[in-house]
């Protein structure tokens with residue numbers, strides 16, 4: 001199977017492949033060190049980092065490894081975040097979810113809305129059986145997104161990450177196809 005990054009539309013958002021014109025918006029998001037306090041790598045200090053990000057986004061799709069999508073607000077047409085499916089494993093039918101939203105839109109349900117669309121695509125179009133997500137155990141907002149989407153907290157990876165010298169634990173969350181298909185509605 002060959003991956004082509006999709007375009008997904010929700011009530012407030014459009015998720016579509018990352019492109020060159022997204023540079024300023026993505027650089028702003030990934031350079032916000034305070035917002036990325038619980039991210040698993042340091043905030044960007046060099047805007048040129050975007051070129052690597054874009055190249056890697058394309059490479060991921062070409063190699064069937066996953067997708068990265070810009071999250072665009074339907075009203076303003078602004079890029080307000082990005083999300084990803086990483087490490088797609090065709091044999092295990094599993095993939096890992098990630099997301100990063102601009103601080104100005106936090107707390108409005110957009111992170112959940114974007115993640116929900118991407119998870120739905122993973123189950124229905126990518127045909128995975130399991131979506132996994134890890135989050136720093138201090139990242140309450142991320143844990144809450146996963147909880148709202150029906151993920152199960154499966155465990156804790158102790159001292160999993162070291163970012164700027166800070167050692168942190170990670171939660172591991174998992175959501176299975178059958179749980180997605182039979183999830184209670186509305187969520």
Ligand SMILES: CC(C)(COP(=O)(O)OP(=O)(O)OC[C@H]1O[C@@H](n2cnc3c(N)ncnc32)[C@H](O)[C@@H]1OP(=O)(O)O)[C@@H](O)C(=O)NCCC(=O)NCCS
Nearest residue numbers: 035099100101106107108109110111112135140141142144
């Ligand atoms: C994690 C992140 C994507 C959340 O985005 P968002 O758009 O604010 O998410 P939502 O509004 O959909 O949901 C966040 C939920 O967390 C809750 N929340 C946020 N901070 C909280 C806190 N300190 N304590 C309790 N709940 C909190 C919100 O109230 C909301 O829950 P609710 O809908 O039940 O009220 C955003 O904070 C972000 O991009 N952070 C930086 C990158 C990052 O950490 N990504 C995740 C890596 S695992």
